[in-house]
Amino acid sequence: MAGDRDLHFEVVFDLARKKRTQVSELNEYILSAVEAEIIEAYEGGRTNSSESFIVHMEKPENILTSQIVDGRVFFEENPAHKWSAFPMAMDEMGNVWSLPIAHTLIWGMTGSGKSSPLQSAIIQAIPYVEAGEALLFGSDLKETELLPWDYSTLFEDIAFTADDSMELISMLYEKLLERNKMKRAWLNFGGDGQKADLQRRLPATKQTPMMIFVIDELLSLLLELFQRGAEGKAAMATLAKIMALGRAVGFYVIAATQNVKQEFLGAMRDNFVNVVVLRNAATPNMNDMMLGEGSIERGFDPRKIEESTEANNYKTSGIGYVKGETGDPNLVRFAYSDDDYVSSFVLAHPDEQKMATLQSGQLEQMLAAEVNEGDDINEKLDQLSPIERNDFLEALEVFNLSDREDDGNFTLEELNNQ
The missing domain is CATH 3.30.1070 (Cell Cycle; Chain A)
Structure with a gap:
């Protein structure tokens, strides 16, 4: 303690x-x-x-609000010693909290500090990228959180448009199918003194590196795909397939999204093993859906996290509840990586060709510029007609694990046979 x-x-x-x-x-x-x-x-x-x-x-003293968790110090003291868990935050008792590597949803309102868990996951993955045991991919339609990383070689590819995101999703799915075939070839049922290896979960190695797909503003991406008609809906279905099959073969989605209505995220909740719920103004039902039934009644209430502002020195930025596969939610504060710290990784792994297009100091200016939040996703959703709204909800059902076999969407058996 x-x-x-x-x-x-x-x-x-x-x-x-x-x-x-x-x-x-x-x-x-x-x-x-x-x-x-x-x-x-x-x-x-x-x-x-x-x-x-x-x-x-x-x-x-409330150690979570007393001071910001300095990313530079935190990550040097708490490196990711194993690929399956990334230290990313401090809890109320002063203990280090680690993210179990699996599909993860980061959810909170503007100003809640969504960038902290997103950047923390990227930074902790870097040693594995350097060792050839992880590959990073990204989608960021607002060109904010992932834009600086586009000037480094740490990411294999970052899509900044819906069209490029569709191509990236398709490419990742092809790689997933290739790895699934490799996994079948490596099955070992033991016998004759050998230890069985049923390939339940592939480790991160140079032969099978982690494939981490980072998505900023997930629901904005899905809405853009939906509005592109049949091709976009096909990309949504492909992303759902990646999430259904990915964990067993080392493919992981880490996605952030703004505070949105329950009807739009409800179908997707079961796809995410981990959820990070930051400050929000959603209903108790929405928070319970994310953190577990009865969580609000038991005191796990993200709505009560104080607003973070410049006036209070951002004392609650990056504070939120984390929930894994089992157990109660845990209140933590994520490490904050400032512009200089993020820049240090970009400059240590520069994409020389892209860097050559920048004028002196432009990268630092880019990081220091005020974040353009863009149009609020709820405003975009409110602009949909009733028919478009229902169609979008139906399109999101492709992510609904509980209804998949009943509603005619793909089953895991069908996926494995592709």
């Missing part, structure tokens, strides 16, 4: 066949017995057989 352990410490009670509510009532007794300032339930220490409390002998 961070801080002075004599002043801030954890107390754990064995439930001993008692109801959790009975043990929870002990907090007032503990408060008076040790003359503590504050006592609070600690979700992170709770197990099926125990209840955990944090006791504060004096009013604690």
Whole structure:
């Protein structure tokens, strides 16, 4: 635990066949017995057989809002020692939180700090790119978060238009099918003293590097594809196939999107193993859909995160809840990588041809410029006619894992036979 352990410490009670509510009532007794300032339930220490409390002998400082997590320091102290987990944030107890590598959705309103988790994932992937064990691809229709990386050799390709994104999605799917065939050839059922290897999940190696597809403003991309008719809808279906098959063969989508209505993200939620929910103004149902049923009632409420502004020194930027395959949400603050730090990676791996087109200092000016958020995605959605709106919702159903076999869309068996 961070801080002075004599002043801030954890107390754990064995439930001993008692109801959790009975043990929870002990907090007032503990408060008076040790003359503590504050006592609070600690979700992170709770197990099926125990209840955990944090006791504060004096009013604690909120370590998440007390200072920005400096990316330069954080990533030097917490490199990604294994390809399957990227350290990216600090939790309320001062512990490092790592992103399990899988499809990840980053969701929050403008100004909530979506760039921090997005850039953190890229930076932690760089050593694997340098070693030939990862390949980065991107789509950024607003030309903001990924634009500086286009001037480096770290990304294989970044699409800045819907047409280029369609080509990139098609190319990635072809590579996925090739790798799926390779995976079948590597199956080993053991016997004769050999250990079986059923290729359930391919490791990141030079032969099978991680294929990480970073998408900024996912829903904006999908709307642009939808508005391109049959060709665009085909690209949406192909992206859904990549997400359905990708994890087993080392293909991962890390996508960010603005605060949007539940009806548009609902069909896609099950595709993402990890969700990062930053400050938003959505309904409790929307937040529960992202973080798990009843999360708001249990206190995991991103709507209560204070607005981050220049006036308060951006004290809550990059703070949000993270949720993986299991367990309760966890409140963390993502490391912030400033313009100089991002530039250092670009300048260390320059695309000489593209760099030659820049005037002196133009890269720094590009990074320092105010981010152009562009049109709000909700405004674009509101401009759709009722028929277009329904058609778009139907197009998004291609991502709905739960309905896939019933509604006539592709099944995993059909995908594997392609």
